[in-house]
Amino acid sequence: MTLQELRYVVALADAGHFGHAAEACFVSQSTLSTQIKKLEDYLGVALFDRSLKTVTLTPAGREIVDSARHIIEEANRICEFSKQTRDPMVRSVHLGVIPTLGPYYLPHALPLVHEQFPKLRLLLREEMTPHVLAHLNEGKLDAGLLALPLPDDNPAMETVPLFSEPFFAAVPADHPLAAKQEIHIDELVHAGLFLLEEGHCLRKQALEACQLEGLDNEEIRATSLETLRQMVGMGLGVTLIPALAGMQSHDVGTRVALRPLASPGASRIIGLIWRKRSPVAPTMEALAKFLKNKLPPGTSEQN
Amino acid sequence: MTLQELRYVVALADAGHFGHAAEACFVSQSTLSTQIKKLEDYLGVALFDRSLKTVTLTPAGREIVDSARHIIEEANRICEFSKQTRDPMVRSVHLGVIPTLGPYYLPHALPLVHEQFPKLRLLLREEMTPHVLAHLNEGKLDAGLLALPLPDDNPAMETVPLFSEPFFAAVPADHPLAAKQEIHIDELVHAGLFLLEEGHCLRKQALEACQLEGLDNEEIRATSLETLRQMVGMGLGVTLIPALAGMQSHDVGTRVALRPLASPGASRIIGLIWRKRSPVAPTMEALAKFLKNKLPPGTSEQN
DNA sequence: TAAAAATACTCCATAGGTATTTTAT
DNA sequence: ATAAAATACCTATGGAGTATTTTTA
Numbered sequence A, B: 001m002t003l004q005e006l007r008y009v010v011a012l013a014d015a016g017h018f019g020h021a022a023e024a025c026f027v028s029q030s031t032l033s034t035q036i037k038k039l040e041d042y043l044g045v046a047l048f049d050r051s052l053k054t055v056t057l058t059p060a061g062r063e064i065v066d067s068a069r070h071i072i073e074e075a076n077r078i079c080e081f082s083k084q085t086r087d088p089m090v091r092s093v094h095l096g097v098i099p100t101l102g103p104y105y106l107p108h109a110l111p112l113v114h115e116q117f118p119k120l121r122l123l124l125r126e127e128m129t130p131h132v133l134a135h136l137n138e139g140k141l142d143a144g145l146l147a148l149p150l151p152d153d154n155p156a157m158e159t160v161p162l163f164s165e166p167f168f169a170a171v172p173a174d175h176p177l178a179a180k181q182e183i184h185i186d187e188l189v190h191a192g193l194f195l196l197e198e199g200h201c202l203r204k205q206a207l208e209a210c211q212l213e214g215l216d217n218e219e220i221r222a223t224s225l226e227t228l229r230q231m232v233g234m235g236l237g238v239t240l241i242p243a244l245a246g247m248q249s250h251d252v253g254t255r256v257a258l259r260p261l262a263s264p265g266a267s268r269i270i271g272l273i274w275r276k277r278s279p280v281a282p283t284m285e286a287l288a289k290f291l292k293n294k295l296p297p298g299t300s301e302q303n
Numbered sequence C: 001t002a003a004a005a006a007t008a009c010t011c012c013a014t015a016g017g018t019a020t021t022t023t024a025t
Numbered sequence D: 001a002t003a004a005a006a007t008a009c010c011t012a013t014g015g016a017g018t019a020t021t022t023t024t025a
Helices: A003-015 A018-024 A029-043 A059-085 A102-116 A129-138 A185-190 A201-209 A225-233 A243-252 A281-292 B003-015 B018-024 B029-043 B059-085 B102-116 B129-138 B185-190 B201-209 B225-233 B243-252 B281-292
Strands: A091-097 A120-126 A143-148 A157-172 A239-242 A256-260 A267-275 B091-097 B120-126 B143-148 B157-172 B239-242 B256-260 B267-275
Touching (some): A003 A029, A003 A059, A059 B091, A129 A143, A157 A243, A201 A267, A225 A256, A267 A281, B102 B120, B129 B143, B157 B225, B157 B281
Parallel strands (some): A091 A120, B091 B143
Antiparallel strands (some): A143 A267, A157 A239, B157 B256
C-alpha cells in the first residue's frame, strides 16, 4: 500500500471518473487505472463498482476511502509543519550561559537577537562551565555561551569565539591605586587580590590572563561577581572584573573604581559551543555569525 | 513521502538505534539510514539528533512521529478491514425478488443459505421484474431473483438459471376437472382460465408456457397469487399456479385442487441476475452454484 | 461511433542489497 | 579496537509513460 495509491483512490472516489481523477492527479489515465487495480488486488477487496454508468464506491470502498482521507490529511499536515519548521532560525534552543557573563552580556545581546530572529526562542539556563558541558553531552542543553578555551578539547563539539572581553582592576574608590590611569598586576597582588571561588571559570581565566599561578589569600573568595564587587567596596581588597560586568557597576555603586590593566591581553574569550552534528548546528552557526558582528561595547573581536 | 519511510521513522524513534530499528523492519541498516535521510531531506527538517550517544528525536521529529504513528495505525486499519471483507460471502447484497416467487421459494432457500454463508446479509426487496431490472441498472439493487428469460437481453448482465418450476392447474375442489389425474390446457381455457394482472411476469410466462396468445376474459384478473387462489376457491374460474406457490396451498385451503398439466414443459425458469462486472459477481456466482444444488421440492434442475 | 477503462509494453527512478568508509566510544 | 552510522555502488522492482485493445453507451 502506498500513499500515492491512497491519493488516487480518494481522487477517484471524488471524481467518479477515471479520466477526470487522473487529470486531477496529473497522471495518465492508465497509471491511475493500474494503481487502483493494484491496491484492490493487494487488499483483495473491490473498492469501486465499475459496472454502473458512473464509477461508484463499494461499501467496503467507502470505509477505506474514509481512512485514506485521514491518512492523506495527516501526511499533508506533516508537510505543512515541516515547511514552517524548515527555517533554522525558527526553533527553540536550550542555551546554557555562565553566571559571570549572562547578566552582563545578555541584556545587550538578546534584544538584538530577538529583533533579527523573532522566531528564535532562546531558553536560557545559568550554569557554570562544567555543568554546561555535561548537560550538552546529555542533550539537556543544545548550546552553551561561555569562556574559551575549554579544559578538554572535545572533537564532537564545535566552538566559535565571539569576542574578547578584557579584565579591569577593581579597587576601592578611596584606595591609592584608584588614582592611577592604569594598574599593573603586581600592584594588584600587593594590594590584596582576591577572586571568585573555585568552580567559576572566571577564577582560572583571571589567573591565566595575568600569568599568575596562585594567590596567598586563599580564605577570601566570593561566590558571585556582585558579592565580589561589594567586598571590594567594603575595602576587603582588590579584584579583577571582566569588562561587561564592570560597565554596569558605573551606575550601581561609586565606591569601587575600575581601571584598565597595564598588562596587554589580560582578557578572556567568550564563545559559543554546540554538538557538531546536532540539528541546532545551522542555527548556532548563523547566531554566532550575527553575534560576532554585534560586539558589546568594551570588547574587541576575536577569531 | 512514503508510508514505508514513515514506518522507518517510527521504528527508529522507538528503537533509538539504527541497527535495531532496521532489524525490526526486516531491512538492512543501510536501507534504513538512507530512507530516513531521504525523508529528512524531503521535509527539510532534521527528525533525529545523531550527535548524542543514543539517537534522539528532535522537537520537530517528535511532532512528525506522532503524525506518522496515526498514519500507520490508519493504514493498518485499512489492511485489517480488508482482510475481514476479503471473503466474497461476507457482505451485504441487496436482492430484488419477484412477488410470485419470494414468499414461496425464500422460506425454503434462506435457511439453507444462512447455514452455509452465515455472514452473507441478503437485504430483500419484493418487486416486479421491470422494477428489479431498473433498480439493478441504477445500482439500487445488487442482484435479482426472477423468472427467465428476460424481455431485453442486456449484455452487461449475467443471468444464471437455478431451476425449472412447473405450472399446475388450480381448479375448484368441486369442479369436474378436479376428478382428473392431469389436465389439458384447452380444458382449462374452456373452464374459464384467468390469470394475474399485467405487470406480473407470471402472466406472460403462463401464457407462453401453454402456447396461448391471449385470453377472452380480460375483465377477471387478480393482483396477487393469494387473491388468485381465493378467487378459484370461490368458483370464479380456474388458473395456473407455479409449483412452489401451489405446495403451500395444500395446507391452507382444501377448496382448491391442484393437478399437473398434461402439456410437457409447461413451466417457468427461475434464475439469478446481476451486473456482470459488479463487485457482487463472485458472491452471486457462489450463491447461484449453491442454490442450484438445493432444489426446492416440486422443481427440476435447469442449465 | 465515440468515449471510457483496461491492457501491453517500455523506460527509468528508486528501494533495497552488499561492501566499505567514516565516525564515535 | 569496536561498534555504529554513513556512504558507494549495484540490482531489480514497479511507477509512470505511450500506444493499443476492449468494453460500454
